[in-house]
Amino acid sequence: MLLRTATVRDLDRLTARVFDSASRTSGARLDAYRIDDTFHIDIDLPGVDPAGIDITVDNKVLTVRAERKHVEGDNVRYLVAERPVGPVSRQVFLSDTLDTDRLDAKYENGVLTLSIPVREKAQPRKIEVAA
Template sequence: MARAYDPFREMERWFADAARTPTSAAMPMDLYRDGDVFVTRIDLPGVDPASIDVDVDDRTLTVRAERKVETTDSQKWLVRERPAGTFARQLTLGYGVALDKIEAQYADGVLSLRIPVAEEAKPRKISVAHAGGATEIEGSLAS
């Protein structure tokens, strides 16, 4: 029995492992597939858009962002729950994605990445040509 090949299985496994790290608290993420595109949304409230860096090296997509704390000498912290500093999250991408067509957009504190499925990874029908043509039976042509 044929088994469907899922080039994103490794990426999904990595996301599950990453969900158990402290980074997930600072950069919570959703991931879903919408047709031929994987979409990830990463919450980055309070992050300067200029500090967001997204790059791909081999099959690893890395998102880095910095959230700065504005402090003055007269401040006395009573509660400080919002994480600050530089955060990074890495995603291992499968071989079935179009790395050159990844799109990123930051709006309302959410970074959205659209990772399209590569054309060669999309399922397609293969037509079967019939090699047998007309055959001759006792002097007459039959097909």
């Protein structure tokens, strides 16, 4: 028995959706890196209103929550809707060496950048030996 072309296309789309959603990490991918005495986290949040981004730090756990929404209105009718929508979140466990009281957040071009200074006590220092 031959499958109709539309059925094969539908199966292909469904398979792509399943594998795509399984490969995502809560919908928000990140990079974490250190430059000198500052730790940085870049989180991809394209299509998110910056005013709706919620950032909390509780017991050294950084949590970022946001929501992507479709354009809505009485005269809006989607022909194709492939971009993911809905709530996204990401948690990162932070070291005690980071000064979360001085955490800085910037959102530009769909990327949320968090900058967290390393505490002065945790920075490497040279010890002079007395003779």
